[in-house]
Amino acid sequence: xxxxxxxxVIVLLFTSILSACSADKxxxxxxxxxxxxxxxxxxxxxxxxxxxxxxxxKEFMDENPNVKxxxxxxxxxxYKEKIKVLISNNELPDIFSSWSDSFAxxxxxxxxxxxxxxIISSDEEWASKILESQYSGFTFDDITYGIPFxxxxxxxxxxxxxxxxxxxxxxxxxxxxxxxxxDLQKAGFKEPLVEGLTNTWAxxxxxxxxxxxVVDPEVLKKDYTDGTSEFTDTGxxxxxxxxxxxxxxxxxxxxxIDHEAARNMFGNREVPILYMQFAEIKLIEDMSDxxxxxxxxxxxxxxxxxxxxxxxxxxxWMLSKNAPQEAIDFLKFLTSEETAFEFTETDGxxxxxxxxxxxxxxxxxxxxxxxxxLEATSTAPWFDNAVNxxxxxxxxxxxxxxxxxxxxPEDILKAVxxxxxxxxx
Amino acid sequence: MIFRKRQFIPTLFIxxxxxxxxxxxxxxxxxxxxxxxxxxxxFSQEKVYTGFANFKYLLEDKVVIAGLMNNVKYAVISxxxxxxxxxxxxxxxxxxxxxxxxxxxxxxxxxxxxxSISVIALLFGFIYNPQMGLxxxxxxxxxxxxxxxxWLGNAxxxxxxxxxxxxxxxxxxxxxxxxxxxxxxxxxxxxxxDIDGAGKVRKFFNITIPQVKEAMFVNILITITxxxxxxxxxxxxxxxxxxxxxxTLSVHMYQQGFVKDNMGYASAVATLIFILTAVxxxxxxxxxxxxxxx
Numbered sequence: 001x002x003x004x005x006x007x008x009v010i011v012l013l014f015t016s017i018l019s020a021c022s023a024d025k026x027x028x029x030x031x032x033x034x035x036x037x038x039x040x041x042x043x044x045x046x047x048x049x050x051x052x053x054x055x056x057x058k059e060f061m062d063e064n065p066n067v068k069x070x071x072x073x074x075x076x077x078x079y080k081e082k083i084k085v086l087i088s089n090n091e092l093p094d095i096f097s098s099w100s101d102s103f104a105x106x107x108x109x110x111x112x113x114x115x116x117x118x119i120i121s122s123d124e125e126w127a128s129k130i131l132e133s134q135y136s137g138f139t140f141d142d143i144t145y146g147i148p149f150x151x152x153x154x155x156x157x158x159x160x161x162x163x164x165x166x167x168x169x170x171x172x173x174x175x176x177x178x179x180x181x182x183d184l185q186k187a188g189f190k191e192p193l194v195e196g197l198t199n200t201w202a203x204x205x206x207x208x209x210x211x212x213x214v215v216d217p218e219v220l221k222k223d224y225t226d227g228t229s230e231f232t233d234t235g236x237x238x239x240x241x242x243x244x245x246x247x248x249x250x251x252x253x254x255x256x257i258d259h260e261a262a263r264n265m266f267g268n269r270e271v272p273i274l275y276m277q278f279a280e281i282k283l284i285e286d287m288s289d290x291x292x293x294x295x296x297x298x299x300x301x302x303x304x305x306x307x308x309x310x311x312x313x314x315x316x317w318m319l320s321k322n323a324p325q326e327a328i329d330f331l332k333f334l335t336s337e338e339t340a341f342e343f344t345e346t347d348g349x350x351x352x353x354x355x356x357x358x359x360x361x362x363x364x365x366x367x368x369x370x371x372x373x374l375e376a377t378s379t380a381p382w383f384d385n386a387v388n389x390x391x392x393x394x395x396x397x398x399x400x401x402x403x404x405x406x407x408x409p410e411d412i413l414k415a416v417x418x419x420x421x422x423x424x425x
Numbered sequence: 426m427i428f429r430k431r432q433f434i435p436t437l438f439i440x441x442x443x444x445x446x447x448x449x450x451x452x453x454x455x456x457x458x459x460x461x462x463x464x465x466x467x468f469s470q471e472k473v474y475t476g477f478a479n480f481k482y483l484l485e486d487k488v489v490i491a492g493l494m495n496n497v498k499y500a501v502i503s504x505x506x507x508x509x510x511x512x513x514x515x516x517x518x519x520x521x522x523x524x525x526x527x528x529x530x531x532x533x534x535x536x537x538x539x540x541s542i543s544v545i546a547l548l549f550g551f552i553y554n555p556q557m558g559l560x561x562x563x564x565x566x567x568x569x570x571x572x573x574x575x576w577l578g579n580a581x582x583x584x585x586x587x588x589x590x591x592x593x594x595x596x597x598x599x600x601x602x603x604x605x606x607x608x609x610x611x612x613x614x615x616x617x618x619d620i621d622g623a624g625k626v627r628k629f630f631n632i633t634i635p636q637v638k639e640a641m642f643v644n645i646l647i648t649i650t651x652x653x654x655x656x657x658x659x660x661x662x663x664x665x666x667x668x669x670x671x672x673t674l675s676v677h678m679y680q681q682g683f684v685k686d687n688m689g690y691a692s693a694v695a696t697l698i699f700i701l702t703a704v705x706x707x708x709x710x711x712x713x714x715x716x717x718x719x
Binding site (some may be wrong): 196393398422 | 555556
């Protein structure tokens with residue numbers, strides 16, 4: 001019987017340990033209400049957005065004493081990785097930020113994202129404020145999975161003073177653009193253009209815009225769709241050659257710095273031109289009082305692509321399928337007109353909420369950018385969100401290797417073709 | 426009664442560790458082998474059996490070769506610096522001449538070991554910065570401005586810049602292990618050598634090295650297997666770039682799994698890493714007879 005007694009002791013011991021782990025009592029607040037915890041995950045551990053969201057979380061918790069919001073934030077590339085890890089561990093946060101298009105679509109295929117159709121149709125007052133045009137990147141098979149919050153676009157920003165000083169005018173075509181870069185070099189700017197190429201997404205923004213200009217839109221559409229992609233158009237070679245051409249003006253520091261360092265160089269007037277998102281306008285304006293202007297990626301005269309489309313896509317919020325009602329309320333709070341207005345005032349990034357971008361909260365430059373986004377006849381999503389990540393990665397890493405002179409456009413496309421074959425299997 | 430008391434109680438004592446090892450090491454290891462024969466993503470857990478396709482692709486994958494070469498560079502340089510140089514350092518620190526300052530120096534050399542690798546990587550990111558970094562500023566200050574490079578942005582120097590940081594961090598740890606080994610050498614040997622008129626160099630080669638042979642093998646083992654697994658340093662400093670010039674096998678595995686979503690293939694890379702480290706460990710245990718001494 002000794003064995004039976006000791007076994008019993010062990011079993012009791014184990015169960016008590018296990019139950020101690022799981023039997024957490026539901027915490028209650030001072031009024032005795034049950035506290036609902038919401039996990040909130042965003043991608044801005046940097047200022048000013050981190051403080052902004054911390055402040056909003058505090059406001060929401062003050063209004064709703066029964067809600068406790070746990071927040072976590074990691075930056076861009078790390079965010080893309082961490083959200084995947086969280087999905088695979090079944091630890092998807094209740095509310096989190098997401099890019100549009102293929103990034104969103106990938107998340108949706110996990111079957112763990114909440115459909116927002118009912119939420120949108122049941123709250124007309126809130127939903128009608130959100131710009132209709134920005135939904136498409138979050139809608140798949142007529143089901144909307146994300147609420148667009150920020151809108152963005154990419155353009156070449158230039159230092160107006162330097163342009164005027166050296167009598168340089170804004171280029172209309174790519175050839176004129178090269179001429180401008182030459183002229184700036186002659187004027188003493190060793191690096192007239194700069195980019196932080198350690199950030200592979202920065203390369204993808206360049207390539208995405210270039211391909212828009214040089215590749216037929218129909219071909220692009222086919223190549224960007226999983227399953228039908230081929231990447232056999234000669235435009236891709238030409239596009240990569242153009243990118244290489246541009247990196248030659250960036251100097252060899254570009255592969256060692258990130259986009260933030262590049263932006264600081266532009267803000268400090270060391271470099272006259274930077275390919276930058278509209279979201280960054282305020283950062284530049286806060287850094288220096290120089291006058292800046294911007295122009296869209298110039299038209300490529302012999303390119304087969306769309307010469308006017310704007311690169312840029314919205315970002316928004318998604319909910320996990322199991323998110324509580326409180327998380328939905330928090331989403332509405334985050335995308336309300338007041339929050340959006342304050343957000344753009346603090347951060348400078350333009351938002352997708354009607355009436356929340358006015359002369360009162362943005363500079364003239366940002367307002368011009370906002371109008372450009374609203375009026376754009378066609379927009380192209382970020383390249384790394386538009387194509388399969390395995391293919392995008394070959395282009396992005398290849399872009400780095402082009403800049404360091406280790407590879408050729410032909411080799412990159414060869415690798416792409418191999419990947420396309422592999423993906424077909 | 427199947428269990429006698431004598432067998433039952435000891436089993437009970439090792440049960441928790443076996444359970445923990447089983448759940449957290451052996452089971453994931455087996456599952457990894459299993460996963461490497463499938464194709465799946467983190468988004469959907471639906472697994473498609475692909476047989477040896479992942480392993481076949483492993484052989485064709487240029488990045489695997491590049492990563493493996495970088496791991497080998499890591500291992501070779503680490504063995505030279507961390508094992509041989511650390512041994513010399515330890516001998517110097519244990520020398521009578523340094524008796525007064527040795528404790529302070531030991532702390533100085535050991536300090537980097539205690540700092541988190543992320544912090545160190547950020548620090549070295551600053552040192553290597555092409556515009557205002559300490560290294561390039563120093564080179565310019567001593568008139569070597571012409572050799573200043575964007576160390577992490579240059580495809581030929583990036584991996585060496587990453588390796589250099591590792592050496593700086595880890596040498597203190599290995600030195601400490603050697604100091605302990607040297608302190609265990611009986612003083613009589615050195616006294617006898619003194620009487621025979623042996624110099625310091627002679628004593629180093631004829632007494633210290635043979636006496637710390639065991640520790641040396643252990644340290645080589647730690648360094649080489651560590652080099653095969655290295656992830657944090659290249660991941661934080663360069664993310665494997667530019668291109669794939671500073672990618673190691675672990676970074677490649679991580680990127681395949683969590684960036685490109687090829688979990689099956691990432692498992693195959695993990696299997697390769699496991700086999701490599703296991704083989705190295707076996708060879709070294711066999712050659713050195715580690716464990717007999719202790």
